[in-house]
Amino acid sequence: MTTGARMDGPPGPLGTAAARTSPTASRLLVPVFLVVLIDFIGFGLIIPLLPLWAKRLGASPSGVGLVLTAYALAQFLFAPVLGSLSDRYGRRPVILVSLLIEALGFALTALSGSLLALLGARFLAGLGASNIGSAQAVVADVTPAAGRARGMAMIGAAIGLGFVVGPALGGVLASRGLPVPFWTAMGFALANVFLVARFLPETRRAGVAAFADRGITALTHGWRRVRGQAVIARLVAVNLLFTFAFSAMEAIFPLLTLRRFGWGATQNGYLFTYIGILVVVMQGGLVGRLVVRWGERALLLAGLALLAVGLALLPISGTLGLLLLSLSLLSVGEGAVTPTVTALLSLASSSRTQGETLGLAQGMAGLGRILGPLAAGWLFASSTSAPFVLGSALTLVALAVLLLGPSSRPLVQAISLRHEIRSTVPRRTGAVPRSRRPPPGVR
Numbered sequence: 001m002t003t004g005a006r007m008d009g010p011p012g013p014l015g016t017a018a019a020r021t022s023p024t025a026s027r028l029l030v031p032v033f034l035v036v037l038i039d040f041i042g043f044g045l046i047i048p049l050l051p052l053w054a055k056r057l058g059a060s061p062s063g064v065g066l067v068l069t070a071y072a073l074a075q076f077l078f079a080p081v082l083g084s085l086s087d088r089y090g091r092r093p094v095i096l097v098s099l100l101i102e103a104l105g106f107a108l109t110a111l112s113g114s115l116l117a118l119l120g121a122r123f124l125a126g127l128g129a130s131n132i133g134s135a136q137a138v139v140a141d142v143t144p145a146a147g148r149a150r151g152m153a154m155i156g157a158a159i160g161l162g163f164v165v166g167p168a169l170g171g172v173l174a175s176r177g178l179p180v181p182f183w184t185a186m187g188f189a190l191a192n193v194f195l196v197a198r199f200l201p202e203t204r205r206a207g208v209a210a211f212a213d214r215g216i217t218a219l220t221h222g223w224r225r226v227r228g229q230a231v232i233a234r235l236v237a238v239n240l241l242f243t244f245a246f247s248a249m250e251a252i253f254p255l256l257t258l259r260r261f262g263w264g265a266t267q268n269g270y271l272f273t274y275i276g277i278l279v280v281v282m283q284g285g286l287v288g289r290l291v292v293r294w295g296e297r298a299l300l301l302a303g304l305a306l307l308a309v310g311l312a313l314l315p316i317s318g319t320l321g322l323l324l325l326s327l328s329l330l331s332v333g334e335g336a337v338t339p340t341v342t343a344l345l346s347l348a349s350s351s352r353t354q355g356e357t358l359g360l361a362q363g364m365a366g367l368g369r370i371l372g373p374l375a376a377g378w379l380f381a382s383s384t385s386a387p388f389v390l391g392s393a394l395t396l397v398a399l400a401v402l403l404l405g406p407s408s409r410p411l412v413q414a415i416s417l418r419h420e421i422r423s424t425v426p427r428r429t430g431a432v433p434r435s436r437r438p439p440p441g442v443r
Contacts, residue, residue: 028138028142028200028201028203029139029142029143029151029154031195031196031199031200032135032138032139032154032155032200033154033155033157033158034158034195035095035135035192035195035196035200036132036135036155036158036159036162037158037161037162038162038188038191038192038195039099039102039129039162039188039189039192040158040159040161040162040163040166041162041165041166041169041188042102042106042162042166042184042185042186042188042189042192043129043162043166043185044162044163044164044165044166044167044169044170045166045167045169045170045173045181045182045184045185045188046106046109046170046181046182046185047166047167047170049170049174049178049181049182050064050067050068050122051064051067052178053109053112053118053178053182054067054115054118056178057112057113057114057115057118058114058115059115059118063115065373065374065377066119067115067118067119067122068122068373069370069374070119070120070122070123070126071122071123071125071126071129072126072366072367072369072370073123073126073366073370074122074123074124074125074126074127074129074130074366075126075127075129075130075362075363075365075366075369076363076364076366076367076370077127077363078126078127078130078363079130079132079133079359079360079362079363079366080133080356080359080360080362080363081130081359082094082098082130082131082133082134082355082359083133083134083137083355083356083357083358083359083360083362084355084356084359085355086133086134086137086204086355086359087137087204087352087353087354087355087356090202090204091134091135091137091138091141091202091203091204091355092196092200092201092202092203094131094134094355095131095134095135095196095200096193096196096197098127098128098129098130098131098134099128099131099189099190099192099193099196100128100189100193101124101125101127101128102125102127102128102129102131102189103128103186103189103190103193104124104128105121105122105123105124105125105126105127105128106125106182106183106185106186106189107182107183107186108120108121108124108125109121109122109125109182110179110182110183110186128189130359130362130363130366132155132362133355133358133359133360133361133362133363134355134358134359135155136152136155136342136346136358136362137203137204137346137354137355137358137359138200138203139151139152139154139155139346140346140349140354140358141203141204141205141354142203145347146291146292147288148343148346148347149287149288149291149296149299149339149340149343150287150288150291150339151343152338152339152340152342152343152346153282153283153284153287153288153339154283154284155339155342156279156283156287156335156338156339157279157280157283157284160276160277160279160280160283160284160335161276161280161284163272163276164273164276164277164280167269167272168273169181169184205351229348231348232345232348232349232357234401234402235341235344235345235348235361236345236360236361236364237398237401238304238341238398238401238402239341239342239345239361239364239365239368240364240365240367240368241368241394241395241397241398241401242304242307242334242337242341242368242394242395242398243364243365243368243369243372244368244371244372244375244391244394245307245311245372245390245391245392245394245395246307246330246334246372246391247368247369247372247373247376248372248373248375248376248387248388248390248391249311249314249330249376249387249388249391250272250373251372251373251376251377252373252376252377252380252387252388253268253271253314254268255380255384256314256315256380256384256388257271257323259384260317260318260384271323271327274324274327274331275327275330275331278327278328278331278332278335279331279334279335281335282331282332282335282336283335283338283339286335287299287335287336287339287340290336291340296340296343296344299336299340300336300337300340300341300344300402301399301402301403302333302336303332303333303334303335303336303337303340304333304337304395304396304398304399304402305333305399306329306330306332306333306336307329307330307333307334307337307395308333308392308395308396308399309329309330309333309392310326310327310328310329310330310331310333311326311330311388311389311391311392311395312388312389312392313325313326313329314326314327314330314388315384315385315388315389316385341361342358342361345357345358345361346358372391375387375390376390376391
């Protein structure tokens with residue numbers, strides 16, 4: 001397989017032209033979509049069953065929480081590392097190795113005979129699943145700038161579809177025995193290894209490599225780097241705040257419906273399927289068109305506003321109609337925010353650090369998935385409304401982070417200017433014409 005070249009789109013402000021992904025890029029996006037879809041079907045297979053498996057091994061409610069936290073902790077630690085390694089050694093080998101690690105994690109989960117063994121297995125599986133930043137870097141490698149949000153939305157749609165199909169399939173397979181879904185998830189991971197090896201070429205541009213072989217220090221190095229890049233730092237902060245808010249809602253929402261409506265696992269399963277379908281529709285078909293019409297800035301701001309309103313309405317939703325309205329608003333908001341913030345992170349990064357930046361953002365999202373449910377559980381004990389009010393408030397903070405900053409120029413406008421400057425850089429010399437250099441405060 002040959003190394004794919006980066007397909008650069010036409011210069012111009014973000015979201016102002018209908019970027020058509022080239023046929024070559026489209027062919028490369030299909031295996032990436034399938035890899036992420038199969039990966040998250042495998043993950044979704046076991047999510048409803050993990051608490052039962054942990055309980056069988058003698059876990060208390062807090063022990064069940066530790067099992068879920070171990071997975072997110074591994075992603076927080078290793079997503080930046082795998083992203084950085086993909087910048088240096090290529091996307092394809094990192095994804096292949098991580099999928100093998102994930103398959104081993106599923107197998108060890110099925111074989112776990114103690115809570116400690118289960119914790120180790122879930123941590124290992126989380127390490128393997130830390131490849132999402134590398135998959136996003138593949139999208140960044142092959143899509144033009146103005147079509148970046150459309151490409152990232154495909155990743156989001158695959159994740160959402162995986163969460164719709166996976167739990168339903170896991171419920172069917174569990175009737176054959178509780179370990180069966182774990183072995184099936186391992187089979188999905190191994191099928192992904194074949195898919196990547198056979199159909200996904202290396203997309204990192206030849207001659208482009210990270211500054212140094214950072215390995216395990218990628219997390220600390222990434223933070224040191226983004227401290228000097230206000231645009232990336234603020235986008236990473238937005239990603240953390242929004243993930244914290246949405247994860248807190250996901251963790252505590254079933255308790256809200258149980259207390260308010262007396263609903264159990266079946267009814268909540270239907271509602272989460274409804275959320276997943278809306279996210280898939282949004283990211284699978286609407287985001288690209290909305291970016292073309294309104295631009296990344298307007299879509300990201302609108303998504304955060306919808307999410308904030310939806311979260312604020314949830315605790316006062318006393319009827320099914322109002323509850324569905326709240327869920328619709330926050331689902332459409334989530335479907336808009338995830339691909340646009342990822343696309344803007346990619347556009348704000350150099351081609352040498354795509355994997356590191358996207359991996360760092362995913363690591364911070366992992367931190368949000370750790371802290372969000374913990375804070376939600378603690379707050380829900382004192383007030384059923386508090387977790388949702390906090391999530392809404394943090395989403396509004398994320399909105400303010402986008403609108404306010406060290407310079408008077410709005411964040412996404414600064415990224416647009418940066419991309420326009422980059423598109424005029426002569427490829428042989430890399431020099432930036434003096435007349436096109438950014439004004440002070442835009443980095």
